[in-house]
Amino acid sequence: MAQTWSCSHADWTLLKKESSLMPHKFTLQDMDNKIRTAQYAVRGAVPARAGELQAKLKAGEKLPFDRLVFCNIGNPHAVGQKPITFYRQVAAAVTDPSLLTAGIYPEDVKKRATDYLAATNNAGSGAYTDSSGLLLVRQQVAEFLLRRDGFPSEPKDIYLTTGASEGVKRAISALIKDERCGMLIPRPQYPLYSAALTMVGGRIVYYDMFEEKGWKTTYEELNQAANDAFTDGTKLRAMTVINPGNPVGAVLDREDVVMLINFATEQKLVILADEVYQENVYREGKQFHSFKKVLRELQKDDPVAYKDTQLISFHSTSKGIIGECGQRGGYMEYVGFSDQVLTQFTKMAATSLSSNTLGQIFVGLMVNPPKPGDPSHELFEKETSAIFQGLTRRALRMTEALNKVPGISSQPIDGAMYAFPSVQLPKKAIEEAKQKEQEPDGLWCLQLLEKTGIVTVPGSGFGQKEGSFHFRTTILPPDELLEEVITKLTTFQEDFMKTYGGGGY
C-alpha cells in the first residue's frame, strides 16, 4: 500500500482510554448487541441441524430415515399444498402479458390480469409501485374489509408490505422511541415479536396465555403485567395479539376481543393485531372476530370511550387457504392514527421503495376471489374447499393423535396451522439437557429430529410457563405423511421415556 494510516490531528489520549476507538477488523464483538441477543427459534438450532441432515441424505449417507418432514414452519406449498389455479394464471399473465392472447386462459383470468396491468400504467410487474402499494390493490383490500366487517376502510390507511413480517417490524420500530418503551407480547408468542422488539432495543413485557384455559389470557393477567411494567419504569406503548393464535392454535371469542380492546383502550396501548390466520378456523361453532370490526362496534355504542383506541392489523398471502408464502404479499391497516403519523410510516415504506409488485397483486387476488358465474369460479371453489377441508381434518386428527401419545397432551387446534402440545420430560432428560446447556425441550426436539427426521420447534423458542415443556408442529403434511409423523412420534416418545425413565417427572 502506498499510504499509511495517519491520525495526526486526532486525540490520541482518547484513543488510549478507549481501545474500541482503535481501528480494528469488524468481528462479532462489534456487532450491535441488540441484534446479537435477538432469538428466532422458528429458524433456529433444530431447523439448522435439519439442513445439515438433509445435506447428508443428498450425499447418500445412511440415516435412520430417508427424508425430512418439515413441521417447523407454516410453509404449506413446501409440504405439498398445490397453488390455486386462478391466482397463478393471473400472476403468469401479468408476468408475461403475451399469454393474454395465447388462447389458453379463461376470460376472467385475462380480465383480472388486464386490470392489474392497467393499475401499473401498463408498466407491469417490473416497475416499483407507490411506496404504500398499488392503489387498485389497496382499494380491493378496503372493499374486502367492508364486506368482512360491515364497516368502511380507506385505501389511504392500507399499506402493502413484504409479507406481514415487514409490516410488524416497521410498526415496532416506529412505536419504540427509546430503551424505556415496551410492548406487551403474549407468552407463548410467535418469536418475530420478541426478535423485532429486541433488535430495536425495546422492552419485552410478557403476558401469559394459560394452557388450561385453552391458551387464552385474562384481564387480571394483562393488568398485572402492565402494572409490573409500570413499576419498572417501562413506558408501555403497544400490545400484540395473535388471533387465531400462533403457536397455540386458539381462536378468540368475541368477548375475548372485547376484553383485549378494553384493556388496550384503558392503558392507551396500540393494538398490533396479527390476524394472518383469519381464514384458518376449523372448529364447529368457532368464528374469527376481527379487532377492527369489534372496535367499530364498540365505538358505535360508545364513541367517547373508544375515540382514542389505536389498532394496526396485519394480514398476509402466506397463510389462509392461499398459502403463498413465497410471494411475500401482505398488508397492514392503520386505525386511529393521525395523518402526521401515517406520513412517517409512508416515509419508512419509501426507504424500501415498494414491496414486490406481483406479491401486491397476490394480495389483491386473495381478497377478491372469483365470483359465482365467473369461468374460474367452479375450479376455484373445488380447490379451496379441498384445502380447507384437508386443514380441518388434519387439525382434528393431530389433536386426537397427540393426546394418545404417552406424556404428550394438546389443547384442541381450533385455528391457525399449528399444535403446541406439552411434553412431560423425565428428570434425567432435564438434567442431561442442563449439562449440555440446552433447553430440555430443545434436547427432545433435536433427538426427535435425529431419530425420525421430523423437524419441530422447541416450546422454549416461543416462551412457556416455567417448568413446562412444549414443541410446535404444523398440521400441514398431507394425510398420509401426517400419519407417518404420528406413528414415528409415538414410537420416538415411547423410546425416549424408556431411555430416560418413564416415571419420576
Place this chain on the structure above:
Amino acid sequence: MAQTWSCSHADWTLLKKESSLMPHKFTLQDMDNKIRTAQYAVRGAVPARAGELQAKLKAGEKLPFDRLVFCNIGNPHAVGQKPITFYRQVAAAVTDPSLLTAGIYPEDVKKRATDYLAATNNAGSGAYTDSSGLLLVRQQVAEFLLRRDGFPSEPKDIYLTTGASEGVKRAISALIKDERCGMLIPRPQYPLYSAALTMVGGRIVYYDMFEEKGWKTTYEELNQAANDAFTDGTKLRAMTVINPGNPVGAVLDREDVVMLINFATEQKLVILADEVYQENVYREGKQFHSFKKVLRELQKDDPVAYKDTQLISFHSTSKGIIGECGQRGGYMEYVGFSDQVLTQFTKMAATSLSSNTLGQIFVGLMVNPPKPGDPSHELFEKETSAIFQGLTRRALRMTEALNKVPGISSQPIDGAMYAFPSVQLPKKAIEEAKQKEQEPDGLWCLQLLEKTGIVTVPGSGFGQKEGSFHFRTTILPPDELLEEVITKLTTFQEDFMKTYGGGGY
C-alpha cells in the same frame, strides 16, 4: 367499558415526575426520533406533489401539461422500457408450471424453469426458501462472480435480498453498535444510506465528491473526514462507495478503487460497495472494476497487508439492462467476515423469513443469461442490445443537451441512470426559497414540476457543496419523450431566469 384502569401497585410519584409515562394516545411526538428525522428525498416533497398533480389530471383538471414525466427515480419499466422476453417467460412458467406443456415456450425457457422448480423441491414460487435464498441461485451468483472477476466466490457468502435496499439496511443496522458508531458516506449520495444510518441512530460522516474532478473524491478528503470523525469521538465502522455513481453518474477507474480499498484497509473500515449499476457503463474506454476483483488482486500481491479488509457488495435486478425493479431481487456478498458474524446475518435474514422466491429467480436469470446456441439467445441479444444502446444514446444526449441550457452544467454521464447537473440560481430565487423555508433547488424543482410536469429530485436531497444547487434526473424516458423533457426544461429555465433575474448569481 366494564373495567377501569387500575394502577394501584404502581409508583404514582414517578408518574407525576414524568408525564410521558402517563398513558396517552400514540402521536407523532411518541414516534422514534431517529425515524422522524430520517430524510428520503427520492420519494420526498417533489414526487409527493407530482402524485397530487397526477390525481388532478385524472380528474380532468386543466394543467399546463397533459402528463407527468417521472424522472425522479430509476424505474425503467415505468417509463416504457420493455421486459426481456426470456426472463419473463421463465418466470411465467415457474408461476404456472402448466405452461411447460402448453407448447408455447422455447426449450431453454422450459429447461430453466424446470431447474428452478427443482431447486424449490418442486414447491415452486409459493414456498418460503432458506433465509439466505435458493442454493441454486446463490450458486449461479457465485459462478457469475467467478466469470466476472476471475476469483472464486462461495454460495455461503451470498445472501439473496429484497432488492439491494434490504441488504444495505441489514448491513448498516448490524454495523452500528451504538450512537457513537459512524459510517463514511459520499456527498452527494443516494439517500438510502443516510436514511438507514439515521434510523438506527448511527453517525453520518460525509466525504465530498468533487464536481470539478468528475464527481470523484480524493485520499486527502477521505483522510480529513476520518480524522475529523475521530476527533469527535466517532467510531468509524464502514465506508459506502457507489460505483457507478448515484446520483452522480461517475465510473471509478481501477486506481480510484485501489485508493478507496487502501484507505478502508488502513482505517479498518468495512467497505459497503453499492455496485447495482455495474452493467450501466456508457462511455467508450470506461469500464466497471468491482471492489471484490481489485481487492483479490491486491491480496494476491500482498496477502498480509490486505488480510483484514472487509467488503460487502450489493447488486440488484432493478438496474442494469434488466431493470426489473418490481421483482425486488437482489443479493449481497460478504468478503472477509467470520462465520460467527455470518451466522448473525443469517439470523437477521431469518426474521424476514426469505425474500420473494420469484425475485430470487430473477437474480439467477440476470446473472445467467441465455448462451449462444440457446433458442432464446438471438432475441435476448437483440432486446438487451437495444436497451443498452438506448441508455448509452440518452446518456450522451442528456449530457450534451443539459450543457446547452443557460445556467445549467453537467459532468459527463459515464454510468448509472442519472444526470446530476448543477443549476445556478439567481439571488432573488434563493431569497424567495428562504422565505418559504424551502431549499433553493427544491423551489426550482417544484416550479419545474408545476410548469412542465417533469418530476426531478432537488440536489439538496442527496447532499451537495454549500452554496451549490443541483437536481437529479434520470436518463430513462424514451428518445422522443427525452427530447420533450429537454425542450421543456430549456424553456422553463429561460423563463425562470427572466422571472428571477438572469444575472446576479
